Amino acid sequence: MTVLSGEELAHQIEKKFPKSIIESSPECLVVDSGFLLGVAAYLKKTPRLDFDYLSAITAVDYLDYFEVIYQLTSLRRNHSLVVKTRCYRRDNPSLPSVVSLWRSADFQEREIYDLFGISFEGHPNLKRIVLWDGFQGHPLRKDYL
């Protein structure tokens, strides 16, 4: 499987969505959260890229910001890409949801909401998934315990 370089794709995406790329490196591509849905739809629908399979969504708490990482794969072309986005608020952080593009984001975004507190706009059923409904706090944040 080839891992697509973030730098090459950055040029392509900058042309279509100016000012959307925050940084790019051979391993990953960091996109500004306002442009996330647009870039994601572009990555899915461009025939040459054809990223139809969202392997995993994860979030990490780097104390200044939350970073959400999307592992995208194309089954037909056998290449993969890592797209990241950042969220700088600590209280009520929010990002657009990619459920409309890839349904695999359904449970994974709920889990990120549950454990980190990041809400995803546009998610049809944003409830806690692994913890019970009345739980207070978001355990995977670095300032929980």
Add this chain to the structure above:
Amino acid sequence: MAMQMLPPDWPGGFWAHWAVFVVIIFVFVLGVMMVALWFERRAMAIMQARLGPNRTGPFGLLQPVADAIKLLLKEDIVPAKGDKLVHWLAPVVVVAPVLMLFAVVPFQGGAILADLNIGILYIVAISSVATVGIFMAGWASNNKYSLLGAMRLVASVVSYEIPVVLSIIGVVLLAGSLSMQQIVLAQDIPFILLQPLGFLLFFIGALAEINRAPFDLMEADSEIVAGFHTEYSGIKWSLFFLGEYGEALAVSAIVTTLFLGGWRGPVLPPWLWFLAKVGLVFFVMVWIRTTVPRVRIDQLMALAWKFLFPLALLNLLITAVEILVWPAVSPWVMVAVNIAIMFFLVLLWSKLFKLGWGRVEV
């Protein structure tokens, strides 16, 4: 319909005969049932490459006794919002008909509690009463799983009565009488050979009526926990258990009487033949239970109405035609013709027949 005159040499007259046979039936049913329980567990285990009960007593023979003692000592839990009277009555209504069924089963020539001349009709009537008991159990438990199980059961028993009764009529036509004793006496050739299709239909229908695999979806362990007897414990549960095995034994006894020749056989004493045949039929039931997966409720209903019911009608028609047209021909010719017709019909029908609907649009 008047009962037959009892044999004149019974000391003590009618009530002594009745008492002796009631005792015999109780001992027989409970005793053979314990053996049947043990036998089922050992046979199933050996077919599954494991040992089965082998600690309680030699070869695990005391296992049913151990189970009975454990169940009798358990706490009796009644669901708080259930209907208490119905909850208490349901096991009784299930078990009583099973014991009553044995009243007309001939253990030996002349050894029968009541030789009713409507014997087989009595059996058909009484065996349906147990269904009411099971529905009472499902209702009184105040539990959605139990209700689901009970509804499935009522639907299936009602559907399977018809092929069962139609195949019984085939036997009755051949024997010329409804009385169980007369049916046994008329079997110079066992009716399984003369009525192979009838035997098949009766056996499958009876398996469905007594909720044994592959039709045990009323108490499917893996789906609705335990169906109608989820909320029962202790003595009441053991009564249901007794009812289930008693019905299995009763069906074996009826199959033996109607199709296998009852107590008739050459060398051994008749009651031994009877027991051996009942054991054989029971073994086949255990064998089927171990081997085959379970059908779904709509497949069950489709099997009854689209497969067994037309075949039962055809079987009746063919039997009636044969009796009318060939009264003097040798029975062996009939055997050959019937077996050929059975193979043909079963193969033809299974090609034409689809098992159940698929997905329902919601």
Add this chain to the structure above:
Amino acid sequence: MVIKTEPFVVNIGPVHPSTHGVFRMRTTLDGEVVVDMEPVFGYLHRGIEKLAEERTYTGCIPLTDRLDYLASMTNNFAYVLAVEKLARIPVPERAEYIRVIMAELQRIASHLIAVGAFLNDCGAFMTPIVYMIREREKILDLFEMACGQRLTYNYMRVGGVSQDVPEEFVPALSKFLKVMPGWIDEYDQLLKENEILLARAKGVGILPKELAINIAASGPVLRASGVKWDIRRADPYSIYDRFEFDIPTGSVGDCYDRYRVRVEEMRQSVRILKQALKDLPEGEVRSDVPHRLHPPVGEAYAHIEAPRGELGFYLVSDGSIAPYRFHVRAPTLINLTALRDMMVGWKVADLIIIFGSIDICMAEVDR
């Protein structure tokens, strides 16, 4: 007179003989037909991702055992691959072969349980699962020989495996490989054309190909829907590119196809094992790695083909002895996304079968 009916809500689970763990399905039933279904889980959440932030990299390996406890070897494998990718640690040849042998044996053991439990849910009263457990016992004996454990092995280490296999392992494995194909054929012959199994499982619970790709299904669930995607072929890890094996795929994506794909995968695993056993080299089984590993700052994502799907580990390191972020890409959680679509319109009995055919281990869903 019109009889008024209304659908009613039943909770199937969390305590239920057939939910493969603690899983609750809030089903709305109209008679026997399922109108709506909402999966509720989280009963087995132990906070493994948070616990891992307090442990050294080697100390997280027992945590990974307990994720999908029916396939511990592959969990360990994926995790140590991720750490080795993060810290760029080489692995000796013999260790690679032993890892592949353990992973494929684990795949056979896990599929035996999956197929057995599926048939048990179909109603074949315990007979198939007992036979399959008997075969699995032989595999567990092999594992016990190698690492002393039968369920949660803690066998793989960063840079190799924890100890070499004893001398009696290779002859025992050859003996097992001689008889296993015969056993798979025997089960297959008994069950493949069984009328009742076909009636219960064929055409039931179909997962269409487009939906399977959209929800990022993986493993036998994806392959049964017709997508030929196996990470051992698409993104070969360890030494899988040296072995020859087929990738069985289904065509329709119903329960029967998922069952067939698992049986065929067992056969292919036996094939890989035979090749691996033939080429097993001598050498050391663990490269020299400090006990308290300080990987460089960075991140890594490694994925493998676990028996239940694509198991991935995402690790972020900040240079200290414990991972900064430890995330498990749980295949069974993601396979569950389409559960409602697969179940609506079928009956209660099919619910259990569909759920059994996806082969879930709740410990991995909840982590």
